[in-house]
Amino acid sequence: MIFTLNEEIHLTRCLDSLKWCGDVVVVDSFSHDRTEEICRGFGARFFQHEFTGFGDQRNWALQNTSPKFEWVLILDADERVPFELTLELASVLPRVPDSVGAFRLRRRFYMWGRWLRYSSLYPSWVVRLVRRDRVRYANRGHAETQDVIGDVRDLKGDLIDENLKGIDEWFERQNRYARKEAEFELAVDSQPLKLRDMMSGNPLARRKAVKRLAAKLPARPLIYFLYSYLWRRGFLDGKDGLVFCMMRALYQGMVEAKKHDLQRGLSR
Secondary structure, eight states, X not given: OEEESSOHHHHHHHHHTTTTOSOOEEEESOOSSSHHHHHHHTTOEXXXXXXXXXXHHHHHHHHHSOXXXXXXXXXXXXXXXXXXXXXXXXXXXXXXXXXXXXXXXXXXXXXXXXXXXXXXXXXXXXXEEEETTSEEEEEETTEEEEEESSEEEEEEEEEEEEOOSOHHHHHHHHHHHHHHHHHHHHHHTTSOOOGGGGGOSOHHHXXXXXXXHHTTSSSHHHHHHHIIIIITOGGGGHHHHHHHHHHHHHHXXXXXXXXXXXXXXXXX
């Protein structure tokens, strides 16, 4: 199940990696490029639905596209499934106990034609392989979170994430994301921070707690840069790693600026 908006630059590689799949569903947010043409050329089932949030869109897709199989792999168009992950899916899924409702996967981020292993904070875990009737999504800032009925297990294989739209589009997208993230952080600011979650064995809960803590720290962009470039060894990715850590630190500054702007607007 692939979610798209003007993704003609990515779709061929994504769909090529899914030729083993017996049912490919594309849920599009009314693209105005060749997205639909490319999808239909690959035999994918194509739907369109107004985008109101990542969580909303995923819920609508699972409820309205009638997936043919019990297990659904959720993808963005700039992601692809490597052969190793395909083999793992074929091995694992036929013998999954009924108690399991979803699987986590690691996302491997590429930019400038290479894997940014350290500066992208790999491994970044995402819940993407789900039983179609066991997961309900909710919008969370610019992204989404999910409630799973049943256990969540880990897969060994990685998803490949490589955006080819360039740095200008990256900053345009981060500008939109920063507004959503700022609104979300302000909305949950009064909720207690559970520091014990930072030691959780669940990588998603741990990441959520770290993000909540980071949102309360002064000099947030600087702290993020030092964390990603030095503590997480982003410097091992060379100049690409330096630039990417700077870009991600700038995003943290954008979130802080938009939170300040929203707060000032409310105080007037």
